[in-house]
Amino acid sequence: MAYMRLGDLLVASGTITGQQLERALTLQKETKQRLGDVLIQNGFITEAQLIDALRVQLGVDFVDLTAISIPVELAQYVPRNIAKKYYGDGSQYTKIYEANKGTIGSNPNLIKPGQKLVIP
Numbered sequence: 001m002a003y004m005r006l007g008d009l010l011v012a013s014g015t016i017t018g019q020q021l022e023r024a025l026t027l028q029k030e031t032k033q034r035l036g037d038v039l040i041q042n043g044f045i046t047e048a049q050l051i052d053a054l055r056v057q058l059g060v061d062f063v064d065l066t067a068i069s070i071p072v073e074l075a076q077y078v079p080r081n082i083a084k085k086y087y088g089d090g091s092q093y094t095k096i097y098e099a100n101k102g103t104i105g106s107n108p109n110l111i112k113p114g115q116k117l118v119i120p
Contacts (some may be wrong), residue, residue, distance in 0.1 A: 006035055010045065011054050020044045066113055086119050095120055 004012070007021045016024075016039065022037045031038065045053075055062045079091035080081045087095070097108040098120040104111055111117070 003056060006053060006057055009057050010039070012057075013053070015049055015053065016044050045100075068113075082117070082119070 007025065010016045011021055012016055020039075024035060024042065027033075027042065028035050028038045033041075036045075036054070040046045040047055040050060043049060051062055067082075080093050083093035083096055084090040085104060091110070096117060096119060100115075100117045103115050103117065
């Protein structure tokens with residue numbers, strides 16, 4: 001399937017009308033916001049409809065991390081990956097844990113989906 005712009009995809013799928021798209025594009029130019037945000041804020045689509053359209057547009061699967069449980073044994077890899085990304089060394093994860101102890105809790109290997117971490 002050829003790449004299709006988000007607005008065109010939403011019209012083609014019947015999610016919004018051409019008039020709604022034109023209105024949203026006008027608002028987007030005025031506000032400098034992303035089209036999806038404009039469509040949601042003006043009640044033309046829901047967040048779920050945007051996610052579905054983006055999934056189709058980009059050809060990727062969507063997984064709602066708030067709706068699944070990640071096994072604790074897999075969570076231990078997250079802090080090391082984050083530390084490697086920001087410090088170049090996975091063993092530096094303790095810095096991230098110390099800065100986020102209040103959010104993470106007593107187990108440095110248990111990071112839950114949706115938690116916001118501070119990178120010191």
